[in-house]
Amino acid sequence: MRAAKGAMPGAGRQVILDSAIRNMNHRGYHGTSMRDIARDADITVASIYHHFKSKQEILQDIMTRALHDAFAMTRSALLRSGGSSAEQLRAVVRAWVIFHTTRQSDALVGATELRSLDDEGRRLVVALRDEQESVFREIIDRGVEDGVFTTALPLDASRAIIHMGQSVCTWWRSDGPLTPEELAERYAELALAMVQPVDGR
């Protein structure tokens, strides 16, 4: 036995999820077999089916977890931020980028495997994604209403900001020149410039 079993309920699931995330990160959902996941988690294929009822359920679990955590991080950053629209946008973009670096693997799966979900899972994930989009959109809309952002394209700007942050998980490397915090700061700067704040900053 690998460890005390009753002591950590759900630990078996997590080992499998971690392995699945690693594998799908490299070869995608359809490119990853249950045998790949089992080998990397150091268990047998049949054992996986004690914790998950199908490969599809594993993907759904990974994606809903990832989107939920991303939503929680940005929401929490928003609540902890100052009251100005500029500070709120900065805070949310920072959290968004930090999520897509520190949780790079799950984020990549969450961003690219929508098409691999069945109808039920897709509905769930799309709903979470819409909630996430509204976090950015509402901040920018309010900034425009209050006259502190002067962009004529608030909706397009929010979409662009979301996607430029999301794409970070496709190229950032932990052994590269930038820490998650440094990159987050830069993207916060770029995002703010895109909505054209009144004082140029």
Place this chain on the structure above:
Amino acid sequence: MRAAKGAMPGAGRQVILDSAIRNMNHRGYHGTSMRDIARDADITVASIYHHFKSKQEILQDIMTRALHDAFAMTRSALLRSGGSSAEQLRAVVRAWVIFHTTRQSDALVGATELRSLDDEGRRLVVALRDEQESVFREIIDRGVEDGVFTTALPLDASRAIIHMGQSVCTWWRSDGPLTPEELAERYAELALAMVQPVDGR
């Protein structure tokens, strides 16, 4: 027989490529079988292997074509544009967005299937991608040198602009409210704002 055969050399290849693009657009490379491609192209599996030596070669062909065409479109837009850095950036972003809408399916495959390529194909595609990145980077760098762009983050800005344009192929719909040209214009505006031109426009 479907059509005069000798009259259109390479037509067989194109039918297969179109089918492969449609299929991989929905379910990805590993989620698309040779039988799927054959069925949609209205031929048999064995027939595909007369035109392509492997499934891998089909993917490589799709991706290198897509990246090459995108590079050609942005390069050509740059040459046809005015001399100012702002006009050049606008022109290239417009072309970039128009490519990712009018060639949405190939662009999506090109953007998401890097991991499905073998080593040789990946080297090829990465080289093309680097060339593409340099088109954006050089325009922004020159704008900063000349003092018409005031951003402190030219490299990050170019990456952000590339990715926010690329992501268009993941959500734009031809039956949606925006034509490729309208969306391209908006993204050109957003990209320009991000590099903070001196006169605010």
Place this chain on the structure above:
DNA sequence: GCACGGTTATTGAACGATCGCTAGGACGGA
């Protein structure tokens, strides 16, 4: 301290389906 029944976790082996790919021949136009 310890045997015991019940629950949970894990296993090897195998199922039918589908995978990428190929051999060998049929067909039609030059």
Place this chain on the structure above:
DNA sequence: TCCGTCCTAGCGATCGTTCAATAACCGTGC
């Protein structure tokens, strides 16, 4: 008669999934 194109048929490998059997753990009665 070639040559390019397409076919039927099938190869061995791998796919997701299942099942019956085994192993580990737990609270309980003694």
